[in-house]
Amino acid sequence: MSERKRVCIIGAGPCGMAALCHFSQAASDVRPEVVCYEKQATWGGLWNFTWLTGTDEFGEPCHGGQYKHLWSNGPKECLEFPDYTFNDHFQCPIPSFPPRDALRDYLEGRWTNGDEDLRKYIKFTTVVRSVVYNDASQNFTVVSTDLQAGVSSTEVFSHVIVAVGIFNVPNKPYFDGIEKFEGRIMHSHDFRDAKEFKGQRLLVVGASYSAEDLALQCLKFGAKSVICTWRTKPMSFKWPIGIEERPLLQQLDNNMAYFKDGSSAEVDVIILCTGYRYAFPFLEDRLRLQSRLTMYPDNMYKATLWLGGGGGRLFYLGVEDQYFTFTMFETEALWCCRYIMGTISGEPKSEAEMRADADKWVSRRNGLKSPNDDIDFQADFIADMSSAVGYNPEEQKVADMLHKWKRDKVVDIVSYRAQSFRSVFSGIEAPLLKHRWWKVFDDSKDAFLKNTE
């Protein structure tokens, strides 16, 4: 008699929803029972905009860190679903860099496009408090709390998929004197509206995507000046007047910031664009991935199956640093669902085989030298996983677009969003924007759909 499978998915963002979609489409004879727990009141994960910062309406750490004026910072053609293209959704060609509103709409289209209403699998405003693996019975005890009702439940599952994401718990480094800084200090996770910073002198700490985009956003919406400060290396884009880069902040003295090159500047606001922490406080220690952001975490088979504990029945989705985002989540989710259902040829492998496979990826990861290396690494990783489950998302063609996008940004960081890419699935070339990102202040989906040549 085969075991009754019961799968717990934690999180209803792009990763968790991808898993729900795939389980929903599976044949009924292999399909397990599925329960998805979602802390927020709706699905969408990071793609839900919220006016709240810090803690949410229930006092839980706020999940979302989107800002009103966010536009995709990569071409939509690099995160397009092979089996649900942008053209399928919008029924017309749209430019390559949509605002958040349009992207969330696309995601939601995907999730409501199947035969089932996936909401029936999701327990909203329900936070998972504890996941413990029971060695003897080879299952998991999951404790969750319905935040609205204040009522907790304990349930048992054969498998757990952790899909809470890795970009929701801010990393906040200390700088000497910061506690006496006489201005606003915030993390980019709490950034909501660039207009708040009109006329102000900003210090942006960090040199990755958040730093880059927030510096530009704030200048666009009227900030007086922006200094970005870097630890490892500068972004070195051709910044518009008003943005400059300096080596790492050393200390603060009231409103004066002192940098490693001996320079100093008076600033009004500090925005920590210092990234996120891997945080899975609800998992028992041996189940908990404790990593820094990396292209392939240690101790994982296919960057998905956790080898540290949990009897090969605990999975993580989307825990690598990401270029491919939605399509990578999709591939991982499909692999994970099929692995659980036992429908992948050649799986399961022995632990030794899984570790050998993981070692191969980790060893290649250790030799990565540039963002372009990272892109190719991730394309190969997805291709490897895709081949096992027949998803075929044309990752090398997407990788080529990502390489071009990287070059476009070097050429002109202010207008890289004016570029157009061609869908590898529909073959449609994106129309050009009529008014460029820098000149557009209405970031709604409707305004975007009208803003084409």
Added chain:
Amino acid sequence: MSERKRVCIIGAGPCGMAALCHFSQAASDVRPEVVCYEKQATWGGLWNFTWLTGTDEFGEPCHGGQYKHLWSNGPKECLEFPDYTFNDHFQCPIPSFPPRDALRDYLEGRWTNGDEDLRKYIKFTTVVRSVVYNDASQNFTVVSTDLQAGVSSTEVFSHVIVAVGIFNVPNKPYFDGIEKFEGRIMHSHDFRDAKEFKGQRLLVVGASYSAEDLALQCLKFGAKSVICTWRTKPMSFKWPIGIEERPLLQQLDNNMAYFKDGSSAEVDVIILCTGYRYAFPFLEDRLRLQSRLTMYPDNMYKATLWLGGGGGRLFYLGVEDQYFTFTMFETEALWCCRYIMGTISGEPKSEAEMRADADKWVSRRNGLKSPNDDIDFQADFIADMSSAVGYNPEEQKVADMLHKWKRDKVVDIVSYRAQSFRSVFSGIEAPLLKHRWWKVFDDSKDAFLKNTE
């Protein structure tokens, strides 16, 4: 053979430290083993200032909500320890309304004044994740995580004292249109420096202590204007020019705020001074106090012993609305420690007797009609508890001071901190401030100690 008692204290703020002090002073033959878990890196609870907002350096909800320029909003003579007076600590008379720096110093003096180093009982940067009562063995399983090391522990205790406070998890109501407000939105918990609001038009939502003090702070430090909006009733103080009160905010449209009286105003910042939520997410449901702020929570004997579950071995400290603060915590902690050690004459009582006693207080609570009623209620409550443990903190004399303080605020909200009170324990009359609060911009302890007539 008597049971080996093992007590878990959760939180090393004024409440938890009061319990630690009392256990430390107890006779060795009745003294239980004690472990105190503290999420922060040091003791002090809400009295630790932090530059962080929202989530802390480990991604946990930030405990502290102090602002740089906070001064006590009540006379220090109303929160003075009978057995460790302000004069014992500072060795000289000091004015009645000290800044946070001086008050924290006083607390720390109390905690380091005994024979033992109380730090040895405290596990710092360790958060309690789960407390479950085991009916069969009549004890508690407590799971905690050392946030620095990322390592969890499970321990068993005979008693648990919840001392995490009730003013650390913000309550954030929604207002129509708030998600489109084009300015900064924050809760008072995230308020750090009034200088951030210089030249700005503030909307302060709320009509209690935070609203009152933040409105004044911001105006003092240069805010352009402050509108306070109330739900139940206005504060009705004689506000300085620049502060006004309006009935409840109805909706927001971009930067326009619309009020219940039909008026509207353009504002730059919304500060939610909307209080806090009772939040004990680590407690299993039947142990969890789920209440609104009240002078005496339901289901508690002596507002301290939880009657809802936990076999009469679960205690809360400081969970009522507070006028007496430190001295009330002290009285409750002493009662609680002695109750656990079995050294209170006439205790333990039967559950029926405890419920009858609780009903008496709840019934009186239900008839309270004014802040002055609340003050007298709390004085009587503390006197009742004190009489059982012989603490004698002269609560009626303190209540009289609180009545006067209430009147002082009505007379002049800007300068009530210029008043002087006399210690009921040392008999010392506080010296007057040389420069009044409104004119002082250096809020350090040192500046305060020099600022006397």
